Amino acid sequence: MTDVNAVTTHYGGQHLSEQILNALTEEGIDIESLDWKQLAAIDQFHTRGLPATREQAALAAPEAGTKVIDIGCGAGGPARCLVAEFGCSVTGIDLTPEYIEIAEMLTARCGLSDGAKFHAADALDLPFDDGAFDLGWSQNVSMNIADKTAFYAEIYRTLRPGGKFVSSDVVTGLGGEAEWPLPWAREPSISFVVTPEDMRVAMKHAGFHIAEWRDTTGEAIAVFQNPNQQARRGRLGVGLIAGPDFGERSANLAKGLADSAFASVLVLAEKR
Ligand SMILES: C[S@@+](CC[C@H](N)C(=O)[O-])C[C@H]1O[C@@H](n2cnc3c(N)ncnc32)[C@H](O)[C@@H]1O
Numbered sequence: 001m002t003d004v005n006a007v008t009t010h011y012g013g014q015h016l017s018e019q020i021l022n023a024l025t026e027e028g029i030d031i032e033s034l035d036w037k038q039l040a041a042i043d044q045f046h047t048r049g050l051p052a053t054r055e056q057a058a059l060a061a062p063e064a065g066t067k068v069i070d071i072g073c074g075a076g077g078p079a080r081c082l083v084a085e086f087g088c089s090v091t092g093i094d095l096t097p098e099y100i101e102i103a104e105m106l107t108a109r110c111g112l113s114d115g116a117k118f119h120a121a122d123a124l125d126l127p128f129d130d131g132a133f134d135l136g137w138s139q140n141v142s143m144n145i146a147d148k149t150a151f152y153a154e155i156y157r158t159l160r161p162g163g164k165f166v167s168s169d170v171v172t173g174l175g176g177e178a179e180w181p182l183p184w185a186r187e188p189s190i191s192f193v194v195t196p197e198d199m200r201v202a203m204k205h206a207g208f209h210i211a212e213w214r215d216t217t218g219e220a221i222a223v224f225q226n227p228n229q230q231a232r233r234g235r236l237g238v239g240l241i242a243g244p245d246f247g248e249r250s251a252n253l254a255k256g257l258a259d260s261a262f263a264s265v266l267v268l269a270e271k272r
Contacts (some may be wrong), residue, residue: 002146004095005188011096017105024236034094036080036230037232041236043077043106043182046140047220047253047264052168053078053139055067059212059268060166060205062135064085069093069129069158070121070135072141074105075241076116082137083115091133093121104242124150125268128158136165143170146192152206156271165208165269171196176259179252181245196265206268217263224254 020042021031025127029038040050048055055077064087073092076099082088088229096101119255121127122218123145136155145151145220155165170184172195185191194202239246256262 002144002192005089007144008058008096010190012098012184012240013241016098020102020106020240021138022140023240026235030108032095033086033111034106034109035251036084036106036112039077039080039106039110041239042238043075043080043244044103045074045238046168047076047170048170048216050077050081051223052216052266053081056137056166056266057082057086060137060164060212062088065089066134067091067132068072068137069128069155070157071126071136071138071212073103073118073145074099074139076118077219078137079103079111079116079118080107080110083112084110088115090116090133090137091128092118092125093126094118095122096122108250109176118191124154126154126158130157131160131163132158134160134163135175136163136167138165138167138169139154140170140184142167142199143193144190145170145183147194147213148194148202149205151165153205156207158224159271161271164211164269165203165271166267167269168264169199170253170262170264171199173217173260173263176256176261178261179258182252182256183242183246183249193262196263199265203267203269207271209219209272210267211270212266212268214266215263216266217257219220220264221254222256224257250257
């Protein structure tokens with residue numbers, strides 16, 4: 001079982017909202033009326049940032065009004081993209097209360113609160129009815145969850161028949177030793193990275209039909225090797241929500257991908 005308190009301690013921090021607003025102000029950005037795209041350097045807490053979110057959305061192909069549940073929504077960056085660019089209605093849940101507070105605050109300042117709501121909740125116990133959503137969405141969350149079948153089964157439960165689940169994740173590669181700390185864990189006790197095959201089996205046990213399975217490792221390595229592609233401006237960076245050691249954690253992931261300790265995948269599954 002995952003120690004959920006250890007997970008929220010890993011991600012959370014004090015005064016994060018204040019630090020984000022201060023950093024935005026220092027960059028000359030009007031924090032009373034934000035454009036969600038201005039936040040992309042901070043709030044896309046996953047491998048390859050906003051381009052990966054757009055790629056994931058293109059695979060899921062949501063329509064205007066699609067009801068999305070974003071499981072492990074973090075600070076809400078992907079949710080704001082789905083609302084602003086695709087017209088989705090998004091419900092974001094996350095274990096880390098500080099991230100939910102940031103997600104609500106930034107979404108309000110972007111004028112997108114009608115399209116995105118956020119709740120503190122555990123992915124293994126979603127506070128929603130069976131069949132409530134059209135599309136399940138997850139980015140770089142499963143690595144913190146020990147019981148993968150329970151994770152996918154709970155998402156499956158909340159989707160309507162015909163609903164889709166789209167997810168990007170880090171999985172194990174063909175070799176190489178991981179170095180710590182990593183973006184999702186500073187030490188092994190809250191890290192549950194599995195082989196692509198084990199992930200596939202867990203999704204199938206939960207009931208999903210796997211419609212597409214993409215290995216995105218090459219794209220991830222390319223982005224890590226080209227720091228200019230990682231949108232960053234002045235003080236603005238994922239470290240504002242992930243913590244001041246994010247550079248080291250991110251570099252260890254880059255090394256792990258290059259050494260084949262890790263791989264990354266983008267998966268589209270269906271509830272038939
Ligand atoms: C690497 S961050 C990704 C955040 C967001 N998906 C994004 O791409 O910007 C992982 C997130 O998963 C959340 N998380 C981990 N375990 C969870 C669980 N059991 N239930 C809900 N959220 C969880 C963490 O709190 C954290 O916000």
